[in-house]
Amino acid sequence: MSEICLNDGTINYNGEWLTADDLTKRIKEKMDSGDMKFADMAAILEELNKAIEDSHKLEIKIAISKEDYDKLKSLGGEDDRECVRKAIMAYTGKEIERGPAPMVDADKMAIKCPKCKLTIEVPSEERPSIIECPECGTSGRFKPKTRWEKQ
Numbered sequence: 001m002s003e004i005c006l007n008d009g010t011i012n013y014n015g016e017w018l019t020a021d022d023l024t025k026r027i028k029e030k031m032d033s034g035d036m037k038f039a040d041m042a043a044i045l046e047e048l049n050k051a052i053e054d055s056h057k058l059e060i061k062i063a064i065s066k067e068d069y070d071k072l073k074s075l076g077g078e079d080d081r082e083c084v085r086k087a088i089m090a091y092t093g094k095e096i097e098r099g100p101a102p103m104v105d106a107d108k109m110a111i112k113c114p115k116c117k118l119t120i121e122v123p124s125e126e127r128p129s130i131i132e133c134p135e136c137g138t139s140g141r142f143k144p145k146t147r148w149e150k151q
Contacts, residue, residue, distance in 0.1 A: 001047070002044060002047055002048075004047070004048060004051045005017065006051065006052065006055045006057075007081065009048070009052055010048075011023075011044055011047065011048040011051075013041070013044050020045060020048055020049055020052070023041055023044060023045040023048070024045065026038075026041060027041050027042060027045070072084070072087055090117055110122060111131065111142065113133040113135065113136060113138055114138065114140070115133065115136050115138040116133060116135050116136040116138070118133055118134070118135040118136070120133055120134070122142060129141070129142050130142075
């Protein structure tokens with residue numbers, strides 16, 4: 001599955017964020033030049049169109065306490081839209097992009113389980129190490145400067 005930004009209606013293709021119109025134009029250019037190697041772009045276009053068709057745009061205003069707002073910001077950073085989107089995705093159990101692992105103590109590291117999102121303390125400095133989620137049992141290899149790698 002590709003990286004898609006539903007707010008913009010774009011998809012990341014070879015490091016470039018493109019709209020459906022951009023992809024359609026590039027496919028047409030390839031066809032016009034006689035280059036029929038565009039199956040990957042057609043698949044990406046289909047994936048983007050399906051994601052847009054299956055999305056629902058919310059336009060709401062909400063008021064929350066400062067404490068709840070701070071909790072929300074801890075999920076998504078500086079952009080309020082992204083914070084709310086990540087909170088909804090976490091609530092619905094959908095996979096969300098993960099930033100750097102949160103720090104538990106000054107000298108201890110923690111990661112989020114990719115399946116149930118439980119924060120798991122990484123027990124030692126030894127890398128790579130096998131980590132198992134105590135909540136759902138998912139296990140993976142934790143490597144230096146990388147995220148969870150499913151086994």
